[in-house]
Amino acid sequence: MKVNSATTALNGTSPKTTVKNAVILAAGKSSRFRESGVLKPKVLMKVGGLRLLERAILTLNKAGVEHFRISVGAYRDQIVPEMKASKRLKGIDVEYVECEDYEKGNGVSFGAGAAGFDEPFLLTMSDHIFTPATVESFIEKTAEQPHLPALACDPKLDEVFDMDDATKVVSKDGFINNIGKEISGYDLVDTGLFYFPKKYGKRVAKLAKDGAHSVSNIIQEFIDESGVRAVSLPDAMWQDVDNPDMKKEAERRLMSYLVRPQDGWVSKKINRFFSTRISFALAKLNVSPNLVTTLVFLLTMIGACFASSGVYQQIVIGALIFQLASILDGCDGELARLTLKTTRFGSWYEQFASNLRFIIFFEALGISAWRATGSQLYLFAVVILAALAVYMLGQMGSLAWGRRHEANPVPLIPEAQRPRSSSTLLDSIFNFWRELNKQDMLAFVTFLFCLVFLYQAIFWLALFGTTATAIMVSKSATASAMQKEGAASTVFDKIDPIYFYLLGVIILSALVFNMELDVVAKSLSAVGNKLFLVFSVAILWIFANTMSIRILVNGKVSFPDLLFNQLTGEAYNTIIPLAGLGGEPYKIKHLTQWLDWHTASRAIVVDRLIHATTGLLFASFTVGITLYYVPLDAVYYIPLSIFAGLTSIAVGVMIWLSLSNAPSRIAGYVLKKLKIVEEFRSDPIPAKQFFQAFFFKFLGRSFNLVEIYIIFMIFGLAPSFIDLTAVAGFISTSATLFFVIPQGLGVNEIGISTALDVLGYTAALGITFGLIRRARMIFWALFGVTLHLAVSVVKKLSWSRVVG
Numbered sequence: 001m002k003v004n005s006a007t008t009a010l011n012g013t014s015p016k017t018t019v020k021n022a023v024i025l026a027a028g029k030s031s032r033f034r035e036s037g038v039l040k041p042k043v044l045m046k047v048g049g050l051r052l053l054e055r056a057i058l059t060l061n062k063a064g065v066e067h068f069r070i071s072v073g074a075y076r077d078q079i080v081p082e083m084k085a086s087k088r089l090k091g092i093d094v095e096y097v098e099c100e101d102y103e104k105g106n107g108v109s110f111g112a113g114a115a116g117f118d119e120p121f122l123l124t125m126s127d128h129i130f131t132p133a134t135v136e137s138f139i140e141k142t143a144e145q146p147h148l149p150a151l152a153c154d155p156k157l158d159e160v161f162d163m164d165d166a167t168k169v170v171s172k173d174g175f176i177n178n179i180g181k182e183i184s185g186y187d188l189v190d191t192g193l194f195y196f197p198k199k200y201g202k203r204v205a206k207l208a209k210d211g212a213h214s215v216s217n218i219i220q221e222f223i224d225e226s227g228v229r230a231v232s233l234p235d236a237m238w239q240d241v242d243n244p245d246m247k248k249e250a251e252r253r254l255m256s257y258l259v260r261p262q263d264g265w266v267s268k269k270i271n272r273f274f275s276t277r278i279s280f281a282l283a284k285l286n287v288s289p290n291l292v293t294t295l296v297f298l299l300t301m302i303g304a305c306f307a308s309s310g311v312y313q314q315i316v317i318g319a320l321i322f323q324l325a326s327i328l329d330g331c332d333g334e335l336a337r338l339t340l341k342t343t344r345f346g347s348w349y350e351q352f353a354s355n356l357r358f359i360i361f362f363e364a365l366g367i368s369a370w371r372a373t374g375s376q377l378y379l380f381a382v383v384i385l386a387a388l389a390v391y392m393l394g395q396m397g398s399l400a401w402g403r404r405h406e407a408n409p410v411p412l413i414p415e416a417q418r419p420r421s422s423s424t425l426l427d428s429i430f431n432f433w434r435e436l437n438k439q440d441m442l443a444f445v446t447f448l449f450c451l452v453f454l455y456q457a458i459f460w461l462a463l464f465g466t467t468a469t470a471i472m473v474s475k476s477a478t479a480s481a482m483q484k485e486g487a488a489s490t491v492f493d494k495i496d497p498i499y500f501y502l503l504g505v506i507i508l509s510a511l512v513f514n515m516e517l518d519v520v521a522k523s524l525s526a527v528g529n530k531l532f533l534v535f536s537v538a539i540l541w542i543f544a545n546t547m548s549i550r551i552l553v554n555g556k557v558s559f560p561d562l563l564f565n566q567l568t569g570e571a572y573n574t575i576i577p578l579a580g581l582g583g584e585p586y587k588i589k590h591l592t593q594w595l596d597w598h599t600a601s602r603a604i605v606v607d608r609l610i611h612a613t614t615g616l617l618f619a620s621f622t623v624g625i626t627l628y629y630v631p632l633d634a635v636y637y638i639p640l641s642i643f644a645g646l647t648s649i650a651v652g653v654m655i656w657l658s659l660s661n662a663p664s665r666i667a668g669y670v671l672k673k674l675k676i677v678e679e680f681r682s683d684p685i686p687a688k689q690f691f692q693a694f695f696f697k698f699l700g701r702s703f704n705l706v707e708i709y710i711i712f713m714i715f716g717l718a719p720s721f722i723d724l725t726a727v728a729g730f731i732s733t734s735a736t737l738f739f740v741i742p743q744g745l746g747v748n749e750i751g752i753s754t755a756l757d758v759l760g761y762t763a764a765l766g767i768t769f770g771l772i773r774r775a776r777m778i779f780w781a782l783f784g785v786t787l788h789l790a791v792s793v794v795k796k797l798s799w800s801r802v803v804g
Helices: 031-035 052-062 076-084 106-114 132-142 200-209 215-224 244-257 265-284 289-307 312-338 344-373 376-402 424-436 439-451 455-485 497-513 517-552 559-575 584-591 597-629 634-659 662-673 687-702 704-714 721-737 747-759 765-803
Strands: 002-005 021-026 067-072 093-098 121-125 128-130 150-154 168-172 175-180 188-196 229-232 238-240
Touching: 021 052, 021 106, 052 067, 052 076, 052 121, 052 128, 052 132, 067 076, 067 106, 076 093, 093 106, 106 121, 106 200, 106 215, 121 128, 128 132, 128 188, 128 244, 132 150, 132 188, 132 229, 150 168, 168 229, 175 215, 188 200, 188 229, 188 238, 200 215, 238 244, 244 265, 265 312, 265 439, 289 312, 289 344, 312 344, 312 439, 344 376, 344 439, 344 455, 376 455, 439 455, 517 559, 517 597, 517 687, 517 704, 517 765, 559 584, 559 765, 584 597, 597 634, 597 687, 597 721, 634 687, 634 721, 687 704, 704 721, 704 765, 721 747, 747 765
Parallel strands: 021 067, 021 121, 067 093, 150 229, 175 229
Antiparallel strands: 002 093, 121 188, 128 238, 150 188, 168 175, 168 188
């Protein structure tokens, strides 16, 4: 009799499998626990924070099973209501089947559950625990001969907890030759996990009805017919829970399962001893793994506050707190695996938080070293470390977003690859470095170094290690992007963007440390809420750029939609360090809601060419005016004259290129590489349409003068038009010459400072000038990303209502 049936399977990242159904037997009397004085039904007892029946369902669900039939008999009035109230089972298709004749044997319960399945299904007992990996491995092996029933068997006889109680298996040529508790000559042990092929559900039900009242009887019938495979699982983790002693063994095995093979020495010998026990206690309290991640991060912040003091005693206290946080850091993953709450978001959140907290703590040690020594070298290194952290975490975020649809996403920080060498010495050095680079070892070594007052050394080691890690992450992100886009490798592709980024950071840091910082501080304090005046100017060129792309698409897309395209696309151009091109694929995809792929791609390619051309023209124009009106030394005059001449020539070439078939060919080539189109059209853009778009794009460039004027006004200065043009010219020159550095980091500030110095202003204002412009850039980037996410959420909610 059907008691309850949910309708929707739980969404997850299950492996590819044809076994989507399972029967779980939960009809027994729990007699051995009753004899021990435990009155609660065994299937409702918690092991590792989950009820046994709840654990069985969730484990199979993690392995890909979507539909469950639970046979209940004794204590069904307690089991069914409590399981229906379980929040963990919401959304999983669970059907409870009452078996009135359960006392005749578990074969009767098996028959009642199996009767509802025509497709292949698994059978297990509610009091058996497994890991999802064990179930996945079994399912994978059953696929080798899917037409035959199979039993998951454990060949590790010396590890069976209670061999007298275990069901033994004698196998021959991969099939069960004999099975039972009292047999001899066995080579395997029954784990309690079975597979049955298509159409076997009705056969099982008929055998149970005809007198096969135990699972063993039913299995024996199949052994005598076509045979039952004995699938050996050498790495199986399982345990039957028939009595209190077995329950303790199950908890011990679950605790051992929490220790990962890739753990470092410190984690295996010290951290896991404490963290696994803490995780079991937290599981009983139903604590979320993500909450543990957050608390560990906050604990590290407390340690960092102590460690940044520059005082030995406080540094040691901070390092001790950091080591305690390292122990607790294992609890989030352990808790997730123990309670089957592993999620993609949780895994990535843990990686983000863990790497960020390490960097913050090492930053604190760098600040302590500066306070203790007074050397500005440490401040310089702290800035470099912070910049590396921002870049690395940004790339990790980009990787996470790009892999959000992958069934089995790889870690965001790739494993270090062993160098190709036959030298055992190099192998030993590499293995030592890889072991030292593990976070458990790193935290422990940090504590020891701080204890003997060598925290400065660990700071430099951390800077070196973070640089290496950031390079690995950047290479992984770049390779992933190129593979996804199917782009051909170029000279610039072989030079990872992180090197240009680091160059920009170093230039900017050197500039800052050679400036009058008190002037910078005073000018920043004078800005206040006037900063939003600068932010608002950007609306002018955003509208101008939107008009440009509207002309290129022949008005086939509405202005609001194109404005959204510009706001969000340029936001991704800012945050994805690919020479300002990170958001272009997004723009194209967005436009394909109204245009075909070729038209959308060509429009964006032409828009980019016009953007580059107007940039060169604006640079040539402003530099030309500067050369004519501003008296310059030869050290500036000659290079700028050459630059103005070359950019003028480049403008002509770019205009010719834009009016040719090149944009269509570029768009078509990329689309064919991505296999989006088979053929592409070779249609150049009309000159009138091009120059109309060109006008609005150049107008947008010119609005930079308005932004520069407002920044001058904020500083209480009254610049002339020549002053504005000169600053714009130097900014454009630096941006053009160093376009490979993401967002002109550092070089733009040099351009501004140089221009101010030439014009007779305080060069230190250049830093403040640059910071204000970068604040505007960040503001609009965040606005664009937030807008994109908000619209996406609203659309999904609206679609849900329509579907509902």
